Amino acid sequence: xxxxxxxxxxxxxxxxxxxxxxxxxxxxxxxxxxxxxxxxxxxxxxxxxxxxxxxxxxxxxxxxxxxxxxxxxxxxxxxxxxxxxxxxxxxxxxx
Numbered sequence: 511x512x513x514x515x516x517x518x519x520x521x522x523x524x525x526x527x528x529x530x531x532x533x534x535x536x537x538x539x540x541x542x543x544x545x546x547x548x549x550x551x552x553x554x555x556x557x558x559x560x561x562x563x564x565x566x567x568x569x570x571x572x573x574x575x576x577x578x579x580x581x582x583x584x585x586x587x588x589x590x591x592x593x594x595x596x597x598x599x600x601x602x603x604x605x
Contacts, residue, residue, distance in 0.1 A: 512541030553581035
């Protein structure tokens with residue numbers, strides 16, 4: 511769980527919204543430290559479109575999520591770290 515300004519944000523909820531974007535193959539959300547909010551949402555994305563931008567992803571998520579739940583940072587990756595059974599290793603994505 512990510513704690514943004516005292517509000518709970520569930521990574522699965524953010525990831526489910528991001529996955530609805532036609533150019534996103536997969537996404538993983540984590541909390542990263544922030545001076546004002548305590549934590550903010552960072553989204554790691556595997557994209558099928560090399561022209562997809564951070565602004566595009568954030569704007570798409572803001573349409574479906576409450577403001578504090580929307581990612582503030584987006585990082586594009588070729589793959590995500592996984593366990594032996596295929597679950598995403600979020601702890602390896604956190605700073």
